[in-house]
Amino acid sequence: IETGQREVVGNFPGMTFSPRFSPDGQKVIMSLQQGGNANIYTMDLRSRNTTRLTSSSSIDTAPSYAPDGSQIVFESDRGGRQQLYVMAAGGGEAKRISFGNGSYSTPVWSPRGDLIAFTKQSGGQFSIGVMRPDGSGERILTTGFHNEGPTWAPNGRVLMFFRQNAGASGPQLYSIDVTGRNEQRVPTPEF
Numbered sequence: 001i002e003t004g005q006r007e008v009v010g011n012f013p014g015m016t017f018s019p020r021f022s023p024d025g026q027k028v029i030m031s032l033q034q035g036g037n038a039n040i041y042t043m044d045l046r047s048r049n050t051t052r053l054t055s056s057s058s059i060d061t062a063p064s065y066a067p068d069g070s071q072i073v074f075e076s077d078r079g080g081r082q083q084l085y086v087m088a089a090g091g092g093e094a095k096r097i098s099f100g101n102g103s104y105s106t107p108v109w110s111p112r113g114d115l116i117a118f119t120k121q122s123g124g125q126f127s128i129g130v131m132r133p134d135g136s137g138e139r140i141l142t143t144g145f146h147n148e149g150p151t152w153a154p155n156g157r158v159l160m161f162f163r164q165n166a167g168a169s170g171p172q173l174y175s176i177d178v179t180g181r182n183e184q185r186v187p188t189p190e191f
Contacts, residue, residue, distance in 0.1 A: 010043055010050070018062045022089075023069045029053075031061035031074075040074055042089075053091040064109045064116075065089065066133070073097070073107040073116050073133070084118060086133060097135030106149055109133070112156035115178065119148045119161075128161050130178060141180035146171070160186065 010016070015033040022029065026045055031038045040053040040063050054060045058078035065072055066089075073086050076094070082103040085094040098104040102122025109116055115130040120140065126147040131138040146164040153160070157178055164171040170191025176183040 009045060010048065012050075020064055022065050023067055029063045029065065029072060031063065033059075040072070051091075053087070054094070060085075062106050064107055066109050067111050067113045071133070073109055075105045075107060084116070084131075084135075097131065097133070098138075099135065100138060108150055108152060110152050110156040111154055114156070117150040117152065117159050119150065128159060128176065130159075139180065141176050141178070142174075142183055147174075 009028065012032055013034065017031050019028050019030040021027070027042045028045060029040065029042045032041050037057050038059045038061050039055060040060050041050050042053060043050045056076070056078050058076050060074055060076045063072045063074040070089055071086055072089050073084055075082050076085050079096065082105050083096055084098040084104045084107050085096050087094040098118070100120065102120050104118050104120050106119045107116050114132065116133055117128065117130050120127045120129055125143050126145070127140045127143040128147050128150050129138060129140040141159070144163055145166040147161055150159045150161045158175055160173060160175045162171040163174050172191065173186040173188055174183060175186055
C-alpha cells in the first residue's frame with residue numbers, strides 16, 4: 001500500500017479465487033480449482049509454499065479466518081448444496097454449521113470472533129445474516145432481490161454488502177449494523 005507497487009504472490013494452474021490474508025498477514029488462504037472441483041489452500045507469503053487444507057470432490061471456497069487464526073469458515077456443496085463449514089486452520093475434519101432452508105455462501109468471520117456473516121439464498125431472495133461460530137443464533141439482517149458479499153467494519157458491529165434491486169442496472173453499496181435496524185445506502189459515484 002505504501003509504495004503502490006503490485007507484486008504477484010502466486011501463479012497457479014486452474015482458477016484461483018476468494019483470497020484472504022491470515023490475521024497475522026503471513027499467509028493467504030484461497031480456493032484453487034483444478035479439474036471439476038475446488039479446494040482450500042494456504043500459501044506462506046515468505047516461502048511461497050502452498051498447503052492443501054481440503055480434499056473433496058465438491059467445491060470448497062470462500063474461506064475466512066477467525067481473528068485468532070485458529071479456525072476457518074468456508075462454503076462447500078459437499079452436502080448437495082452450498083452450506084457453511086468450520087475447521088481448524090491447519091486442516092482436518094470440517095463441521096457443518098448452517099442448517100436452515102436455502103443455500104449459504106460468502107462467510108466472513110467477525111473481527112471480534114463472535115459472529116460469522118453470510119449470504120443466504122432462499123425462495124428467490126438473497127439475505128445477509130449472521131450466526132455464531134457454532135451455527136447457533138442465526139439472524140437475517142436484511143433481505144432483497146440480490147444482496148451479497150458481506151464484509152465487516154473493524155469494530156465488528158457493522159457490515160457492508162452490495163445490493164442490486166430488480167430492474168436496476170447495477171449494484172450499490174449498503175451498510176447495516178448487527179441489530180438489522182440501521183441500514184443505509186453508501187453513496188458511490190458509480191454502480
